[in-house]
Amino acid sequence: MSSPKSQEQPNVLLITVDQMRFDCLSIAGHPVVETPNLDELVRSGVRFSNAYTATPSCVPARAAIFTGQSQRTHGRVGYQDCVPWNYKETLPGELAKAGYHTQCIGKMHVYPARNLMGFHNVMLHDGYLHHNRNNHNIPMREHYDQVDDYLQWLRERVPGADLLDLGLDCNASTVARPWHLAEKYHPTNWVVTQSIDFLRRRDPGKPFFLWMSFVRPHPPFDPPQAYMDLYDEADIPESIVGDWAETSDPDGAGLSPTTRRGLVPKRRLSKAIAAYYALITHLDHQIGRFLQALNEYGEQNNTVIMFTSDHGELLGDHNLFGKSLPYEGSAHVPFIVNDPGNRLGLKRGMVADQVVELRDIMPSVLEVAGVPVPKAVEGDSIWKLASAQNENGGAPPAWRSHLHGEHTSGILSTHWVTDGKEKFIWYSQTGEEQFFDLTDDPQELHNAIADEDRQERIRYWRSILIQELAGREEGYTDGMQLITGREQTAVLSHIRI
Structure with missing residues (x-):
């Protein structure tokens, strides 16, 4: 049942994935990846073709989402864990003050990990974070038993289970293998299962802000077998290598399972790319599962949807892997907005080419909710770029030049x-x-x-x-x-x- 207040303030669903390249969408022309549900969000919504993350790794990228600020202002210009998050104004905090029921399920990657950051509640799975598993030198000792809700949930169903059971590294891995348990236990499914349960237990008298935050397709590359099978015989295109790239590997860096650079054995690399694509299709299908539940609860037409990634994955481009570098595979991200109830007047199917960034999420969401944007926010609302009114001629809306x-x-x-x-x-x-x-x-x-x-x-x-x-x-x-x-x-x- 939809809430009476929701007729004034729409629900907001923010879907973020971790480490997804900008080009891994069927509708954007990818020759292999299958993303039917994301394609439909694009077909009936708006895709921003030049969306970037200004600081392409997990921690600083999420600071931009939470604060709406540039890296110069939120202060995180690289990856460093265990620095407290003490921002006065945050996206979920401003929405909570305005009457929204706010919930995050999945990855937040803040410190301390259970810092609510303005949410009413969080259910956490940040993935394997080394500082939580090797915490003997950390002032605020946080072990997985305290901070990872998915692992507790998994162990209740599979006694003795651990995130290391597959033997795959959590970061920059070029090794892949299928998920070893039933698909319903995969962390991607867990995020959706808990998100659907939030629809059941939310306050029906308030609009909701749900941040559904997935760890995949970030390593480990562990898709369920059915999705691995989908790409097993696919014609995987070779990674691109520029004329400036290092093409020798004298120290054998590419042989490491956690390499950031080097010449990875061809079969291993092909398998890793296939598993990466498989994780994206798995995510897509689970997002479709949630959207069906949203419709069953009568909230689909009253929910504004945003989809993006915190950064990309080089995936062997220029013989590089992972993130943090400024190249397109790492810094260029997918960014989709959709408004099933058509309250925003979006030009459906539009591809906007202005340069948008993760800092633009906060002011965009606050505008939709009718909530004042704090002065400290440096991003801009993207809705003026996606409006159907823009096709009637006139001067283009003002926007950043770079x-x-x-x-x-x-x-x-x-x-x-x-x-x-x-x-x-x-x-x-x-x-x-x-x-x-x-x-x-x-x-x-x-x-x-x-x-x-x-x-x-x-x-x-x-x-x-x-x-x-x-x-x-x-x-x-x-x-x-x-x-x-x-x-x-x-x-x-x-x-x-």
Whole structure:
């Protein structure tokens, strides 16, 4: 039964997955991946083709979702666990204050792990986080027995079960094998099972905000057997390798099961890619399962839906794996909005090409809910970009001209700027620069940094990056040039404890 108040304020369903590439949608032209339910959300909604995560790893990406802020403001410019989350205003907190029943099920990846971040309730499965399994040096000792609700649920049904039973690593793995238990016990199914139960037990007098947050297709690559079988004989395209990529592997880094770079044995890589695609189709089918339940509860036409990922997966592109780097496979993410009740006037089936970022989720959701957007929010509401009114001519809506992204990763630390058509990259510790024309070279096969006919554009983008980095505590620029080799940090000083 739908709630009476929901006629004034719609429910909001935010679906996030972890480590899904932007191009892994059938409707976006992927030659292998099958995503029928996500395709339908696109067909009857709007897809943003130039959506990025400014800091492509789990922790900083989620900070952008929670706060609506750029990485410079929320302060997480790389991956670092165990730094307390003390943000005054958060997306679920603002909605709760406005009368929403707020719930997160799945991955939050905050610290301490049971920090509600404004939610009324959380049911957690953050995946295998090393600091929770190896916590002897952590001030706030949090073991899995305290913080992982999925594992407790699983052990009640499968005594002695553990997240390590398959022998697969939780991060940057190139090894895959099928899920070993009944599909209903898979963490992807668990998120949906608990989300459907939330529909049963929610407060019927309030609209709800449900963040359904999946760990997959993040490693381990462990799809149920039926989904692995779906891709077993598929013609898996080979990973793309640019003219700038390292093509030798003298130290055999690609042989490691948790490599970030190198030449992975061909059969192992093909199996890992197939399992990655299988995890995405499994996710798609489970999202379809939840949408059916949403309809059965009478709430589908009163629920605004958003779908995205916190970052992508390089998946062997340029002989690289995982995330954190600025290349399209890592930083470019899927972003879909859908409004079954058509209260927002979206242009159904539209593909919008403006550069949007995860910080835009918070102001967009608050606008839908009729909730004031806090002044500290730096993102913008995306609905004006997706409106059917835009097809009637006139000036396009005002929007950002570019995005500044970054990630601290030791010698591979980078800063980059893009407008979705061109991209300039600077490696802050080595001084290496790259330039890609994404219009003519969307796969970033050619580094055009030395091309004579590109020098004016390169100077332009370098100047934009200098402007973005002006005043930063690391001293990356003096306002005139980029300064290589400055000491870096994953967390800026204003949020350190």
